[in-house]
Amino acid sequence: MTKATGAAGGPPYLRIVAGIRQRIADGELAPGDRVPSTRQIAAQWGVALATATKALTTLRLEGLVEARPRVGTVVAGGALAAPARGRPSPSAPDRSPAPAGAPAADPERELSLDRIVRTAIGIADAEGLPAVSMRGVASRLGVATMSTYRYVPSKEDLVLHMADAAFGEESCPADAPEGWRARVELGARTLWGLYRKHPWLAQVGSLTRPLLVPNLMVHGDRMLAALDGHGLDPTTLFDIHVLLYSHVQGVAVHLEMEAHAEAATGQSEDQWMDSRAADLRELVESGRFPAFAKAVGAFEDGYDLRLDALFEFGLKALLDGLTPLVEGPGPATP
Structure with a gap:
């Protein structure tokens, strides 16, 4: 497991940021590729979820990654990558102009409660509920944090909207079975x-x-x-x-x-249990828990x-x- 320590490279989250940024620059991660989730970063680098969340947030604020509904966090379309696997050079990013007469996209104008809620659900699905914040949602949407407060006054209210939307995704059919x-x-x-x-x-x-x-x-x-x-x-x-x-x-x-x-x-569940095999064996062989020992021995x-x-x-x-x-x-x- 990679360990992120501050001994030789500053705060752990900055080392994680630098590592992912380098993978993007080297072309290992191209625009649209998924980047590791908060949980994956925490496991790979041996850091807390809060540290992993801070690293991803920093990458989003730098414009290197973005969230996509039902997909997760991916390399942003404007992220620069070195030539690799046939990808274009970062020195010449796509700057194709918008069609004549087409209005420029305005994230603030396109903002809505539904977009905010769905973005927050995407974060919670991929990284857990503690990773959801008003600032993080705004960052993924490319808007100022205060803009989201026009639609939902607090994180507590946002979580209620998230739960309501999630519970509304499935419902029992109208033609319910008999009995x-x-x-x-x-x-x-x-x-x-x-x-x-x-x-x-x-x-x-x-x-x-x-x-x-x-x-x-x-x-x-x-x-x-x-x-x-x-x-x-x-x-x-x-x-x-x-x-x-x-x-x-x-x-x-x-x-x-x-x-x-x-x-x-x-550690996975199985790996964690394997690492506790000696403790389990000691309990079983102690003679203090005969019913438990009998059940486990079966x-x-x-x-x-x-x-x-x-x-x-x-x-x-x-x-x-x-x-x-x-x-x-x-x-x-x-």
Whole structure:
């Protein structure tokens, strides 16, 4: 792993900037090529996510990289690169004039709340929610930071807009399946898919202080509608709804946590577990935890934690347990 230290080259983030800048100048990274994400930089250089974020922000302010929705951070079209792999010389960048009569592009005029929100979502998807800032979003859009405040007053409000937009990307179809259980399963899997697509979503809001945004309410309303009409009192109805939502969110929280841990340590989940093999073996062989030792000893290649499978397993267990409550007791056995 490359280590960024300040001993011989100034602050770590400046060494990272210099390294990526050199790759662009050498033609190793051409306009449109993706540059390493915050997490990749943190793992490669052995720095904190904040340092990696500062490095990318510096490159954006220099105009060397830019963000593209659904793509990530790429080398900007105007970035200069040395001749390589048949690429044009940096001494002669493309300065083709705009067509006669065509107005010059004005980022400020083209700015909108939707563009700001979508840009922020792109940052959060690629680099995590802590990487989102009003300044960073403005930099990617090529506008002054204060311009974004005309559309959204703070980062807290921006995050709410981001969550609302993300939850609105998928919804249960109008022709919902028959039966409360099939409809609840569809609703839960729809939410899981959104958390899979945007792992940072699970870090926003909590059960005790829920997100009051319209597009999340749509999912909740449909879940409640699926459970309604079965004679449940209002408290039980909401308890079931909250329990199901907490299962989806509770598993999804670990998607972002694992991505953050991998970036911070530079180790994958398997690599981290391998590095703790001696500690695990000591616990197993201590004799203090017989049930744990027995369970672990039954695996040939170790326990494989798969979040998708765990989500499905938990959803089935919950619905199996809730079925008698929702549908009422079955006929008495003679």
